[in-house]
Every structure is written in structure tokens, then in C-alpha cells.
Amino acid sequence: MDSKLSDIGRYRIEGELGSGAMADVYRAYDTEIHRVVAIKVLKEANRQDDEYYSRFLTEAKAAGILTHPHIVTVYDVGVFEDKPYIVMELVEGETLSKRLEKGEKFSIREIIDIFRQLTDALYYAHQNGIVHRDIKPDNILFSSDGGAVKLADFGTAHREGGQDAEKTQIGMLLGTPRYMSPEQAAGERLDGRSDLFSLGVVLYELLTGEKAFKSPTVATLIVQITSEQPELLNKLPAEVPRGVKHLLSRLLEKDPAKRPPSGKEVIDVLNWELEALIAEQDRKQQKFLPLYVKWTLMIGTIITVILALCLTVVLSLQTDALTEYAVDSGSSLAKFIATESAIPVLGEDWITLESLVNDASKRNTFQSLLVMDHEGVVRAATDPKMIGQPQPISESAQIVRRQQQLEVSSELLADGDIVFNFSTPILFKNTEVGSISLGLHQAALEQIKQVTAGLVLMVGLVIVVSVVVLLFIFGRVYVGQLRVLRRAMQDFKSGSLDRRISSRRKDEIGELFQLYNGMADLIQERLHLGSDGRQGEATSRQNAVPESDTDHFNAINSNEAESADEVERVEDDSTQVWSGEADEDADRTALFTGIDVSDQVAAAPEEVAVDQHQPQKKTEASVAENSDSDEQANKGEALIPDKMVEDDDDDATRLWQVPPEDPESKKEEGSKG
Structure with missing residues (x-):
């Protein structure tokens, strides 16, 4: 791995992720789109080989056309300072090989689900003419939550029918030998069935816990792959469904013609087995008698008693x-x-x-x-x-x-x-x-008597059987709908917030479906609103007034409250907008709530001064009629005491010191008041 690899164009290298036989992989940051990516750079030794060099770029570009939820997306392909590179989606989860190295065991249901996703990805690639050629646990990545899987490293992939389709030789094996198909190991022409064989080798390893082909050398390993069957193929664990066993034996056929012709057939088998396994597990986990069985037994018993x-x-x-x-x-x-x-x-x-x-x-x-x-x-x-x-x-x-x-x-x-x-x-x-x-x-x-009793009994039996059968059928249909609702709620609980029920039933079950959809919409909307609210709260905390300014703000509020109390004693009912503590609080709230005080005062000091003097003008007019202390008011002194203006805190002085006013303009304003 290049220890001093600098940034590659707009991609800033952040660290090493791994290294393979063909290329090194780095974690990088796309400075233009602002996302974290993975960059695969061809090893320096392989750059000297024209075949590797051209194949790396050509086949990476071919893989770049693939867009699938279970395929790692290729974002960019290029050469920077003679270093071919591929920019790919970064998957944060672990690889299958790491999870196997840790001794992690997978249930049959998990294995089927994993391979259903992988086969779907391969079927999509094969439909677009791309053969992977390097299916192995190292190239199977799990998402961060461990649920979804993605197929990575199409760097050795090729287009079917391309010029190099027949160039793979034993002297130039592309892929990991232990997971190769017989035709790939023999250097023959490849198609999608080669990937299905490699997928079968991985499936065998997961089901048995053993490698399908264990030879320590490449030569003997190729002999095993081309001529021998894995020793545990007929001794799979008893819990493996028969359909999966049969599918695995077909995937590991040496002759490609005997394997499934495409991934579509494999997907159908896996879907069938997964549904059957889920239903079987549900029946085993169910600790109560199904509702439709209860209904059938109850109604059938009642009808039988009545008929008897x-x-x-x-x-x-x-x-x-x-x-x-x-x-x-x-x-x-x-x-x-x-x-x-x-x-x-x-x-x-x-x-x-x-x-x-x-x-x-x-x-x-x-x-x-x-x-x-x-x-x-x-x-x-x-x-x-x-x-x-x-x-x-x-x-x-x-x-x-x-x-x-x-x-x-x-x-x-x-x-x-x-x-x-x-x-x-x-x-x-x-x-x-x-x-x-x-x-x-x-x-x-x-x-x-006997004939009559027999006829009546027969009619009663027909009625009971008919009612029981109909109840069983209809009960199972309705319980099936409830299971749809239960599965939707389970998916929603597990984090699939977009899960909705598309049924359009016009009955009570349909109402339940609509209630679920409405509930899911409301919860999802509130979750998004909560996320936005938290972002807004963080922003408001960033824009909060500094503590030192807040102290002066409180002091000014105290002085204003004293002035407001004095005004309240001398003003009549028409001036009650300025009186009382509640009105003063409301006025201050309207003036200061949500305002960045420093910015407002710095931008428009005159407006602040006018706002500060409006209550003072009313005070002067009232005191002039009721007291002998008019002299100070007529001099146009500010409402704020001098000791506040002369505060040692420079910031507070800049915020609250009132600029001197022109006496003539003050008289005009007083007459207007």
C-alpha cells in the first residue's frame, strides 16, 4: 500500500481501508459533493503490467453502469498521476469474511435472506451483461445495521462477449481460486453461471462452516474444483430445508449446463423457501391457538350442540x-x-x-x-x-x-x-x-324412528361441516390480513418507517389498514419535525446573547420597571398601555425576543434610542402637570441612569448608551405626543 499517497484530485485521502492482490483501498472525502467514499487504487506493481492497467479501467467502467440496492455503486473512474483509481460507495459495515472469522453463526433464515439479496444483485448484473468473476466473502459487505448486504469489487468483472472474454488463462487467474468455478479455473469462456457456482461455494461454507475446497496449493485446488465434490455436500445439517439442499447441489455442478440457467430461478427457489421457513417459524413461535381455529371450534361446537x-x-x-x-x-x-x-x-x-x-x-x-x-x-x-x-x-x-x-x-x-x-x-x-x-x-x-333419526343426523352433519369449513376459510382469510398488519407493524418497529399497506379493502380490516397508514405517516412526520426542532434548538443556542450582555439587560429591565411604576401612579386610563408590570413585560418581550441585540443596536442606534425614549416622553408630559420636577425631564435626559451608561463593561456601553438628542427635535416630538 502506498504509504505516502497524496490526495487524488478532488478526493482527500483520510485513511487506509484494506489491501488486496490487485489494488489498495482508501477512505476518502469528495470535496465537491461533500460525501465520504472509498477509492481503490491499482497497486504500483500492477501498474507496470499493461494488461492489468487497461483491464482495471475498462472493466471498472463497465461495472459503473450498474445501479442496484445490493451492489456497491461505482461513482467515478479515472487516472491521477498515472495511478488508475475507482471511486465507490463506502459501506460502513463488516465483510462476511470478518464475521466468519469471529466465529459468528447465521441462522438458516438469515442465510437464505442474504443469498436472496446477492442473487438478485447478480441477476441484475448478468442482465446487463456483467459477470463478476470474484464472488467471495471478502466482497460481500453488510450495512451498518447488519440487515442488508451489498456485493462489492466489480474490478475483475467483464462484459459477456467482450474482446477479453476468452483471455483468462491459468497463468493469469482473475479472482480468488478457492471460490472459482471449474470453467474459470480452466480458463474457459465465462457467463453468469460461473458466478452462480462461486455463490454456491459461499453458501456451502455458511451452511457447513467448512471450506468447500481445502487444498493448500493452487494447483491441487484447481484439481479439486474441476473434478471433486465437497465432502459434506450430502451431509448438510438436518435443519437445512430440502429445497435449499437441492439448490446447492445444482449450483455446485461441474457442468455449467446443469446449473440453474440464471439467477431468476435461484431467486424463485430462495423466495419460496424463505416464505415457507418464515411460516414454519411463526407456527412454532406461536404460543396460542390461532384466532380462526378458535372461531371454528367455538362456532362448530355451538352449532353441534344446538343441532343435537x-x-x-x-x-x-x-x-x-x-x-x-x-x-x-x-x-x-x-x-x-x-x-x-x-x-x-x-x-x-x-x-x-x-x-x-x-x-x-x-x-x-x-x-x-x-x-x-x-x-x-x-x-x-x-x-x-x-x-x-x-x-x-x-x-x-x-x-x-x-x-x-x-x-x-x-x-x-x-x-x-x-x-x-x-x-x-x-x-x-x-x-x-x-x-x-x-x-x-x-x-x-x-x-x-331410525330412518328419521339418520336423515336428521345427516342433514345436521352436513350443516355443521359446511359451517365449520366456511368459518375456517373465512377466518383464515381475515387472520391472514391481520398478519399483514402485524408484519407491517413489526417492520415499522424495526425501523422501516416507509412501510405502508396498499390494500384497498372496504371493511373493518381496511379501516385498520388505513389507521395504521395514518399512524405511520403521523409518527414519521413527527420524527422529522423533532429532528428539525433539535437542529433549530442548536442554532438558537449558537445565537444566544452572551452572559455579560444579559446581566446589563436585566439591570435595564429593572430600571424600566421602576419608571413604569412611577408612570402608573400619574397617568390616566388612556395611557394604561404603558402601566403595570404585565404590559411592561409584554412590551419588552416584543422588543427583545428573537433579536440579536448587538447586531440591531449597531445597525440602527437611532431607532433604539427612540424606542428607549418613547415611555420617557409620556413620563415628562405627565410629571409636568402633577409635580415640580419638570426641569430634569425638559432637559431631554435619557431614561437610563448615568451609572448604567458609565458602566465599565464596554460592550454594555455600546449597546445601551443613548446618543444626545437635539432639543428642537425633542420639543417637536413632545408636541406630537
Whole structure:
């Protein structure tokens, strides 16, 4: 590095920033534009090489066309006293290599974000026909806040298709060998895919903490780059997303045709992986149930309970209605059979009675039928074994209805069937001659109940599922909008004061967005006003009256206050503008606030003298009418005492001493008053 490097033209050298194999870098100040810059000056040894000399200037000028937020801007290129130089934007942050040397670790999210910015910068450069050719940690700079990154040192860059595009040879390697692409190491023609390989080497180093190619010599290093894969490529940490692993393996392909064709594809993959990673981290950090899930569970539970209650009520009402219908139908049938059996029972014509019962049982209309005589002995039955037996009594029967001359009971049979038993007397001219017991199946009734319950349950389930799905979808949509607001507020909190939400929703969410935008505008405006106010305060402190002058100023105020009190005692209401302490203070405030007293008095001493004597004139006119001390006033003496004028402080004397007045002009002024 040139130890005695003088200023370069309008750039004042302020110090050394670093040195590389090709050039030295200095911190400098642009005396015309008034900004701090970085100047790269070609090393003295390289100035003797015409190839280095011309390449340094030509390719720096080519890189100068690039303007991108993640590329260090080239301001100027030139030669001063046979010293080629490049003037660049000065980035105050550290390089990636320094942060790695300190052992700093980056999270997967930070790594993806860093490489997303770098790839965007490279894609822009490649679109403009510029290949960097020296991607390495030393050329990746962080901003002072550590968030944004910038790609530096396009001094070895070249235009694709330029005259020197095929001149790179092994004997003249441009770039850092450890991060070169195979085609660059072999001296072949380069395009943007060479930079993508070098970017992959840096990405590998960040993900694994190890160099991709570790050979200590250049020769063996080139062999590794052109023919060997990094040993940890298939053993990346488990937290690395699969998409990033696949992208890294493609970037490190030896054949450029197998790499991503451009940075655009790499950016798309990184954006996808970053969004997925952010969403996954948000889910892991979220210690509460999402609002849309709460809404769904709550509303779904409420609807389910309501539908269950409704289903229970409906089925209960249906069961009662069907039971009532079955009981009425069975009662009518039992009474009809009792009426038809009255004559055979009265005549004890058991054969005819059995024939009637057998015919009825063949129709399979009922489950059982028993006809008993007046002594309770079974005389006809659907089950022949029951004939001649006393009427059976069931202990499991439950009375459903009991009316005059009719009793209905429900019984559970051994086979699981449920029947209604109808018992009614056989009457002949209102005389009981026997009784019958009719059993009707409830299977059909239960089947109707089950079908109805199934249909109602299905309808309820469809309603619940539909409502839950709709609530989930709409809830997620609205929560997504709230997440937009939350991310905007997080960005604003982190310092992105220009972050605004551009959504134009016309609902409550839209009102929240507008409130946020208005709040952000107001806070940003107040911050700017506060900054301006602080600058104004500093200016006012610079223009403050010196302490010695302030002492005299206070003394004069005291004397003026005494004179004002005397005037107040003798003047009438019309002269109250001059009376009282408050008016005197207001007058002094209007006279002196915001005025540089020394400048005003020096510029217009006569005006100050007139201002000082205005109250004195009114004093003289009033005292002349009310006292015998007119002589001193008529002599035109100043309001300020002599001892103030004769003060030892010369500055105060210059400020406040009143020049002598002409007596004639004083009389004219008195008459005007």
C-alpha cells in the first residue's frame, strides 16, 4: 500500500481501508459533493503490467453502469498521476469474511435472506451483461445495521462477449481460486453461471462452516474444483430445508449446463423457501391457538350442540307421535276383534273361534293373539300350546296407556323384539264374557324412528361441516390480513418507517389498514419535525446573547420597571398601555425576543434610542402637570441612569448608551405626543 499517497484530485485521502492482490483501498472525502467514499487504487506493481492497467479501467467502467440496492455503486473512474483509481460507495459495515472469522453463526433464515439479496444483485448484473468473476466473502459487505448486504469489487468483472472474454488463462487467474468455478479455473469462456457456482461455494461454507475446497496449493485446488465434490455436500445439517439442499447441489455442478440457467430461478427457489421457513417459524413461535381455529371450534361446537338438542327434540316428538299412532291403531284392532269374538265366546263355540284366530294369524298382521273365556282360560291362540292354559302374566311389561276397558303395555321379548300388548274385555250387551290379548310388533315403528333419526343426523352433519369449513376459510382469510398488519407493524418497529399497506379493502380490516397508514405517516412526520426542532434548538443556542450582555439587560429591565411604576401612579386610563408590570413585560418581550441585540443596536442606534425614549416622553408630559420636577425631564435626559451608561463593561456601553438628542427635535416630538 502506498504509504505516502497524496490526495487524488478532488478526493482527500483520510485513511487506509484494506489491501488486496490487485489494488489498495482508501477512505476518502469528495470535496465537491461533500460525501465520504472509498477509492481503490491499482497497486504500483500492477501498474507496470499493461494488461492489468487497461483491464482495471475498462472493466471498472463497465461495472459503473450498474445501479442496484445490493451492489456497491461505482461513482467515478479515472487516472491521477498515472495511478488508475475507482471511486465507490463506502459501506460502513463488516465483510462476511470478518464475521466468519469471529466465529459468528447465521441462522438458516438469515442465510437464505442474504443469498436472496446477492442473487438478485447478480441477476441484475448478468442482465446487463456483467459477470463478476470474484464472488467471495471478502466482497460481500453488510450495512451498518447488519440487515442488508451489498456485493462489492466489480474490478475483475467483464462484459459477456467482450474482446477479453476468452483471455483468462491459468497463468493469469482473475479472482480468488478457492471460490472459482471449474470453467474459470480452466480458463474457459465465462457467463453468469460461473458466478452462480462461486455463490454456491459461499453458501456451502455458511451452511457447513467448512471450506468447500481445502487444498493448500493452487494447483491441487484447481484439481479439486474441476473434478471433486465437497465432502459434506450430502451431509448438510438436518435443519437445512430440502429445497435449499437441492439448490446447492445444482449450483455446485461441474457442468455449467446443469446449473440453474440464471439467477431468476435461484431467486424463485430462495423466495419460496424463505416464505415457507418464515411460516414454519411463526407456527412454532406461536404460543396460542390461532384466532380462526378458535372461531371454528367455538362456532362448530355451538352449532353441534344446538343441532343435537334439536335432533333430540325432533326424535322425541316423532317417537311420541308414532307411538300414539300405533297405540290408537292397535286399540281399534283389539276392540274390533273383541266385538267379533263375543258371540262365539258366549256360545262357547271354541272351534269357530280357533278358526277365526288361525285365519288372522296367517296374515302376519300381529305378533300374538289370545282369546280367553270369562274364567281367564285361553280358548284360542296363535300359539296352539297356549290353548287350555291360564292367561300368562308378563313381569317385564310396562304400562303405556290405561283407559276404561283398555290397557296397553310394552314388553321386551327374549329375541330382543319389542311388542305392544293390548288387553280389552269381550262384552255382550255390556256384560263381560271373556277377554283378548293382542300383541303388535314395534319393529316397523323402530325402523321408522331410525330412518328419521339418520336423515336428521345427516342433514345436521352436513350443516355443521359446511359451517365449520366456511368459518375456517373465512377466518383464515381475515387472520391472514391481520398478519399483514402485524408484519407491517413489526417492520415499522424495526425501523422501516416507509412501510405502508396498499390494500384497498372496504371493511373493518381496511379501516385498520388505513389507521395504521395514518399512524405511520403521523409518527414519521413527527420524527422529522423533532429532528428539525433539535437542529433549530442548536442554532438558537449558537445565537444566544452572551452572559455579560444579559446581566446589563436585566439591570435595564429593572430600571424600566421602576419608571413604569412611577408612570402608573400619574397617568390616566388612556395611557394604561404603558402601566403595570404585565404590559411592561409584554412590551419588552416584543422588543427583545428573537433579536440579536448587538447586531440591531449597531445597525440602527437611532431607532433604539427612540424606542428607549418613547415611555420617557409620556413620563415628562405627565410629571409636568402633577409635580415640580419638570426641569430634569425638559432637559431631554435619557431614561437610563448615568451609572448604567458609565458602566465599565464596554460592550454594555455600546449597546445601551443613548446618543444626545437635539432639543428642537425633542420639543417637536413632545408636541406630537
